[in-house]
Amino acid sequence: MTTQLTITRPDDWHLHLRDGALMASVLPHTAREFARAIVMPNLKPPVSTVEMAAAYRERILAALPAGSDFQPLMTLYLTGNLTPDEVVKAKNSGFVHAVKLYPAGATTNSEAGVAGLDGVMPTLEKMAEIGLPFLVHGEVTDPAVDVFDREAAFIDQVMAPLLQRLPTLRVVFEHITTKQAAQFVAEAGANVGATITPQHLLMNRNALFQGGIRPHHYCLPVLKREEHRQALVAAATSGSTKFFLGTDSAPHALHTKEAACGCAGIYSAHAALAFYAEAFDAAGALDKLEAFASFNGPDFYRLPRNSGTVTLVKEDWTVPASYPFGEHNVVPLRAGETLGWKLL
Numbered sequence: 362m363t364t365q366l367t368i369t370r371p372d373d374w375h376l377h378l379r380d381g382a383l384m385a386s387v388l389p390h391t392a393r394e395f396a397r398a399i400v401m402p403n404l405k406p407p408v409s410t411v412e413m414a415a416a417y418r419e420r421i422l423a424a425l426p427a428g429s430d431f432q433p434l435m436t437l438y439l440t441g442n443l444t445p446d447e448v449v450k451a452k453n454s455g456f457v458h459a460v461k462l463y464p465a466g467a468t469t470n471s472e473a474g475v476a477g478l479d480g481v482m483p484t485l486e487k488m489a490e491i492g493l494p495f496l497v498h499g500e501v502t503d504p505a506v507d508v509f510d511r512e513a514a515f516i517d518q519v520m521a522p523l524l525q526r527l528p529t530l531r532v533v534f535e536h537i538t539t540k541q542a543a544q545f546v547a548e549a550g551a552n553v554g555a556t557i558t559p560q561h562l563l564m565n566r567n568a569l570f571q572g573g574i575r576p577h578h579y580c581l582p583v584l585k586r587e588e589h590r591q592a593l594v595a596a597a598t599s600g601s602t603k604f605f606l607g608t609d610s611a612p613h614a615l616h617t618k619e620a621a622c623g624c625a626g627i628y629s630a631h632a633a634l635a636f637y638a639e640a641f642d643a644a645g646a647l648d649k650l651e652a653f654a655s656f657n658g659p660d661f662y663r664l665p666r667n668s669g670t671v672t673l674v675k676e677d678w679t680v681p682a683s684y685p686f687g688e689h690n691v692v693p694l695r696a697g698e699t700l701g702w703k704l705l
């Protein structure tokens with residue numbers, strides 16, 4: 362039985378850091394586990410220009426714990442105003458690594474997103490030309506589509522037509538949650554990859570209603586049936602280079618989760634690698650964790666792999682009931698429960 366695992370220093374390819382005092386509270390968790398992270402731009406107002414991304418990056422760097430060499434990799438929020446010139450500027454900046462699609466109304470702070478892709482085709486064409494990755498929250502927003510079917514519908518209605526139109530566009534299908542998405546990505550060209558979160562590897566939708574309603578298990582895309590969880594585990598542990606680590610750690614203050622209309626987002630940054638180790642261990646695939654966590658992401662983004670290592674040990678520890686989050690608190694995934702893996 363494996364009791365200790367040393368891997369190349371990993372990165373988180375999908376992270377919400379928020380801003381200000383909230384960011385300062387959660388940033389140390391990510392900086393302890395990861396060398397770099399793709400920082401999502403869904404602030405209010407959204408990070409929609411290179412100038413805004415530069416300023417946000419400076420705020421993150423200023424909030425890092427002393428001695429940390431963590432590097433935030435910035436992204437731009439796709440609004441109807443993002444021009445082809447601005448994506449060229451982004452690519453040339455060296456610190457903006459992608460553009461993010463939030464279909465309007467699909468998720469937290471998506472109001473500024475686009476309703477469809479027709480109006481932004483010149484911008485997407487420019488991205489395909491210069492090789493700037495397009496990160497996609499892949500859910501349709503049509504209220505007539507069942508919430509559990511919105512990702513599968515997105516593949517047929519948006520993702521497949523987009524790639525037919527722009528076959529060389531580099532696309533990351535973010536936080537995939539279904540067997541349809543796993544299969545689509547596996548069968549697509551080398552320009553298409555996907556991130557997978559810890560919660561979608563560890564839980565199915567029963568976790569939303571385990572003995573009562575569980576707001577801290579609610580995220581978007583919402584947890585799916587067990588068959589989908591199994592397909593995601595199979596994809597992550599398959600050895601395919603198309604799938605990589607992206608926690609989608611998305612902190613919300615306790616009172617906004619435990620509410621009549623609670624926010625979507627699961628906080629996992631406090632124990633991200635422990636969660637992935639648990640999922641890969643359960644699948645008997647710990648030997649596949651390093652490529653998923655530390656190689657496939659940088660290779661897709663055409664960035665160097667990290668040097669240095671981190672070590673995980675099979676050792677019980679108890680997750681706190683909450684962590685400070687600015688002047689509030691955030692309830693982490695598995696709050697008050699025991700985890701079997703620990704980052705040294």
Ligand SMILES: NC(=O)N[C@@H](CC(=O)O)C(=O)O
Binds near residue numbers: 403579580581582
């Ligand atoms: N995943 C979530 O449930 N929430 C994310 C937004 C997102 O990634 O869709 C957030 O910013 O809170």
Ligand SMILES: [Zn+2]
Binds near residue numbers: 468498536581
């Ligand atoms: Zn999303």
Ligand SMILES: [Zn+2]
Binds near residue numbers: 376609611
């Ligand atoms: Zn996200």
